[in-house]
Amino acid sequence: MADTHRLLAGGPGIKSTPDRVFPHPIMNFTTTPAKNMLSISATLSIAINDELERQRSKITTEYAIRAVDEIKRFNMECTALRDNFKHYEAHTGFACAIEKRKYIDKLRELREQNVLALEKLKRAYKAELCYCGLAVPPDLDLEAAEATHNILHRG
Numbered sequence: 001m002a003d004t005h006r007l008l009a010g011g012p013g014i015k016s017t018p019d020r021v022f023p024h025p026i027m028n029f030t031t032t033p034a035k036n037m038l039s040i041s042a043t044l045s046i047a048i049n050d051e052l053e054r055q056r057s058k059i060t061t062e063y064a065i066r067a068v069d070e071i072k073r074f075n076m077e078c079t080a081l082r083d084n085f086k087h088y089e090a091h092t093g094f095a096c097a098i099e100k101r102k103y104i105d106k107l108r109e110l111r112e113q114n115v116l117a118l119e120k121l122k123r124a125y126k127a128e129l130c131y132c133g134l135a136v137p138p139d140l141d142l143e144a145a146e147a148t149h150n151i152l153h154r155g
Helices: 002-009 032-092 097-131 142-152
Strands: none
């Protein structure tokens, strides 16, 4: 028992070496095993954070591409609608108020559908990040999403 007290107190007969610093080896993080444990822990923490960032990046890229595809689909539908209206106008020689109203209503409907689709995508994106235990960024950056989409589809 006395040896234990002398050991904990760093008493006579206990030599201090560079990798062991006393008086309290239990609470001392400069001992070699403790350094190794902290080093392994830090390395593991970095690896886990890197993997989480990779997962977040993968999910973000996937949803960003889907958002850009949704916007492109919306733009194509609007262009087709506008072309149909111009074609009708060219063949009839005029566009009556009823046709203009139909065109505007359809355009408004498409815009609302697009907004709802993007909101649904954002909710799904955030839900997937939460499900995977990842932090949720504020919103999809659509400009960055489009740049990512263009890079991936450059071919």
